[in-house]
Amino acid sequence: MTQLALVIDLNVCVGCHACVTNCKEWNTSSPTAGPLSDLNPYGADPTGTFFNRVQTYEIGEFPDTETLHFPKSCLHCEEPPCVPVCPTGASYKRKEDGIVLVDYDKCIGCKYCSWACPYGAREFDEHHRVMKKCTLCVDRLYDATLAPEERRPACVRACPTGARLFGDIHDPDSEVSRAIREQGGYSLMPEWGTNPANHYLPRRKTRIRLHADELERADNPLKIDRQLPQPGKAEPSLDDVTSW
Amino acid sequence: MRPAFSVIFLTTLIGAGQGLFLALFTVESYAAFGLLPAQEAAFYAQGAAVAFALLVLGLVASFFHLGHPERAWRAVSQWRTSWLSREVIVLPLFMGVVLVYGLVHGLGLNPVLARLPSAAPVTLSAIVGVIGTLLAFALFVCTGMIYACLRFLREWHTPLTVINYILLGGASGFVLATALAAYGESEHARHLLGAWALILTALAFLGRWASLVRNARLKPKSTLQTAIGIKHPKIVQKSMGMSGGAFNTREFFHGKSAIVLRRVKVFFLVCAFFLPAVILMAALAGLGDKLFFFAFVMQYLGLIAERWFFFAQANHPQNLYYQVVS
Numbered sequence: 129m130t131q132l133a134l135v136i137d138l139n140v141c142v143g144c145h146a147c148v149t150n151c152k153e154w155n156t157s158s159p160t161a162g163p164l165s166d167l168n169p170y171g172a173d174p175t176g177t178f179f180n181r182v183q184t185y186e187i188g189e190f191p192d193t194e195t196l197h198f199p200k201s202c203l204h205c206e207e208p209p210c211v212p213v214c215p216t217g218a219s220y221k222r223k224e225d226g227i228v229l230v231d232y233d234k235c236i237g238c239k240y241c242s243w244a245c246p247y248g249a250r251e252f253d254e255h256h257r258v259m260k261k262c263t264l265c266v267d268r269l270y271d272a273t274l275a276p277e278e279r280r281p282a283c284v285r286a287c288p289t290g291a292r293l294f295g296d297i298h299d300p301d302s303e304v305s306r307a308i309r310e311q312g313g314y315s316l317m318p319e320w321g322t323n324p325a326n327h328y329l330p331r332r333k334t335r336i337r338l339h340a341d342e343l344e345r346a347d348n349p350l351k352i353d354r355q356l357p358q359p360g361k362a363e364p365s366l367d368d369v370t371s372w
Numbered sequence: 373m374r375p376a377f378s379v380i381f382l383t384t385l386i387g388a389g390q391g392l393f394l395a396l397f398t399v400e401s402y403a404a405f406g407l408l409p410a411q412e413a414a415f416y417a418q419g420a421a422v423a424f425a426l427l428v429l430g431l432v433a434s435f436f437h438l439g440h441p442e443r444a445w446r447a448v449s450q451w452r453t454s455w456l457s458r459e460v461i462v463l464p465l466f467m468g469v470v471l472v473y474g475l476v477h478g479l480g481l482n483p484v485l486a487r488l489p490s491a492a493p494v495t496l497s498a499i500v501g502v503i504g505t506l507l508a509f510a511l512f513v514c515t516g517m518i519y520a521c522l523r524f525l526r527e528w529h530t531p532l533t534v535i536n537y538i539l540l541g542g543a544s545g546f547v548l549a550t551a552l553a554a555y556g557e558s559e560h561a562r563h564l565l566g567a568w569a570l571i572l573t574a575l576a577f578l579g580r581w582a583s584l585v586r587n588a589r590l591k592p593k594s595t596l597q598t599a600i601g602i603k604h605p606k607i608v609q610k611s612m613g614m615s616g617g618a619f620n621t622r623e624f625f626h627g628k629s630a631i632v633l634r635r636v637k638v639f640f641l642v643c644a645f646f647l648p649a650v651i652l653m654a655a656l657a658g659l660g661d662k663l664f665f666f667a668f669v670m671q672y673l674g675l676i677a678e679r680w681f682f683f684a685q686a687n688h689p690q691n692l693y694y695q696v697v698s
Contacts (some may be wrong), residue, residue: 187604187610213453215446216450234446235439236446237439238438257440260441
């Protein structure tokens with residue numbers, strides 16, 4: 129069984145919101161499901177519907193703090209609590225690829241699914257009067273008119289740092305499965321047993337360990353070849369006088 | 373959670389309607405077994421009419437909660453998994469049975485169909501009443517389970533939620549039935565129903581108080597650490613990812629201070645339980661029949677506050693992600 133998902137590398141995300149704007153652009157201009165409406169966009173109190181948000185957290189206490197940018201969208205849970213509560217069947221999980229979707233034509237706008245989601249992944253569209261959520265750009269994934277590299281979610285396409293990976297987490301050889309396995313991928317609020325498909329890769333300390341002899345050209349074979357006695361390290365070597 | 377008045381009116385109105393129907397059938401059952409003089413058919417017919425009106429008003433209120441009320445019929449489809457769907461099925465069924473019950477009494481179409489070994493008559497209305505009673509309890513369970521089944525809304529995820537929906541609805545229904553019995557000048561029924569109304573109000577108080585004590589002791593299962601997966605004791609949110617607010621900041625926060633919440637709690641404890649009980653006792657002691665209706669109105673206002681508090685007190689785990697506007 130396929131389970132498509134995003135894997136978001138928190139070590140790489142720089143909090144630029146490109147995924148947010150590209151998601152909004154694609155999903156608001158969708159001829160079938162758009163617009164992803166805004167209320168009062170040019171007024172004093174603008175607000176709107178989004179599938180994706182990038183939040184910012186400060187970890188630690190000054191001066192030992194780190195900034196965490198945290199993109200948050202529907203996690204496409206493998207045990208989605210929002211699906212069984214829907215009275216109309218508008219909220220459903222696709223068997224073929226595991227994407228959790230809302231059928232906008234069936235949704236009665238009772239908001240019960242949003243109560244049933246511990247992550248706050250669903251947003252009610254005040255214009256369409258139905259519940260909306262991330263679709264993993266299902267209208268891109270299978271669109272044969274798009275170039276193969278474009279058949280990925282808009283947020284993944286937009287990320288300038290490559291912090292968003294996309295793929296099938298049930299395929300053990302996929303890029304996302306490997307990333308989860310090898311880089312300590314974790315899911316959010318595991319205590320509720322929702323088994324989210326989307327995973328996050330933790331922040332890592334990037335350190336290079338150098339030994340003193342690595343700072344010197346101690347192992348330079350061109351110097352070792354010289355006649356004894358060994359010349360001083362400051363003296364010119366063949367590297368300095370010859371252009372290769 | 374932000375309390376939605378459509379849902380507050382839905383749950384309180386149908387609760388009173390269900391309780392009233394149960395009260396009517398309680399009187400009929402007592403009468404059938406000779407524990408109470410037979411009541412006039414008009415008492416049951418009027419009571420059923422009031423119960424039906426309450427149920428209709430509740431149903432109308434529920435439509436204001438929907439983004440697309442014209443599609444509400446679709447909500448009957450997922451009864452296998454959704455308590456909301458089950459409520460949508462049981463409510464109209466129950467309304468139909470209440471209507472039939474009222475018509476059976478009102479039109480005098482109430483033949484004795486059989487007799488129990490004790491010679492107690494089994495009338496048509498008794499059979500309708502038993503079906504209605506089962507549906508009334510089924511509806512209470514459905515309404516309560518809509519909230520109790522959401523496991524991470526821990527204030528609701530307890531059997532007390534269902535028990536309290538039954539007791540609170542039952543109490544308000546029996547208080548209203550007492551008032552109707554007083555209006556119908558039925559001395560025996562008034563005292564029977566008044567006694568049950570006091571008992572149910574007392575039980576409802578105990579149930580609600582138990583849930584308040586339970587909820588005050590709840591320790592949150594989700595924390596900001598589990599929400600974002602960073603195991604550090606000190607994490608502060610700096611941005612929610614938007615400046616203009618979102619559905620997430622509107623739907624899940626009541627926006628009232630802790631003082632307001634405390635006052636609402638005191639208000640509903642006094643108005644839904646203590647004052648109606650005192651007024652009811654005064655009315656039963658013969659200090660005026662109008663007091664019966666006053667007791668119901670007082671209790672109903674208290675229950676609106678109770679339901680508001682019920683929603684406001686529920687702390688949704690998604691709120692962990694929405695702690696600061698910037």
